[in-house]
Amino acid sequence: METPAAVAPASASSPITIHYRSTSVLPRLALSNMKRHLHETAAFSLVEVTLAMGIAAFCLITVFALLPVTLKTQQAGIQQTTANTICSQIVADLSADMRLPPGQMSKQFNLHGRWAAQGTPDILYFAKDGTFIPNSTNQSTAPPDSVFRATVTYLQPPVETTSLADITVSWPAQVDPLAGGVPVGKVETFAAINR
Secondary structure (H helix, E strand, C coil): CEEEEEECCCCCCCCCCEEEEECCCHHHHHHHHHHHHHHCCCCCCHHHHHHHHHHHHHHHHHHHHHHHHHHHHHHHHHHHHHHHHHHHHHHHHHHHHCCCCCCCCCCCCCCCCCHHHCCCCEEEEECCCCCECCCCCCCCCCCCCCCEEEEEEEECCCCCCEEEEEEEEEECCCCCHHHCCCCCEEEEEEEEEEC
16 A cells, blocks of 8 residues: 655646655555464464373273283184194094004004094193194103193994094193093094995
């Protein structure tokens, strides 16, 4: 906006001349905007920050509370997978045992071959990773490094074409389910072996 600075005296021969002095309004507007922005700066109040920290802490506590349950579930899953692998190994050994001549025992787990006359179950012990502990078949007490106990119960009477067995893998190995002990976990498989 321009304001008149001075008005020249009028004479008869010269027209009236008005001189304008330029004053800008922009610096004043910029200054007022700056002051307004300083007062209107967005920020969180202390109450809002405290509430946000409380909500975050609650969420973190919930996540940390779930960690032990997750680890326990993962451990149980690992043990069940290992027990299923042990069952598969025993079924494979029983299948191979059917091809041996009468009177011989299986080569991997020393199970009773041709179990028609076998009335007592075979007990096998396995380590934490599912490997068979050598010479542990039918021991009266569990070896100290054993984690899994496999009980192979031969079902009577076998027929000419099929022999039946109930295989139960339980853990820990020190607990005997046949004596009334309650294991932490177990996997049971019914096997029909073709002759």
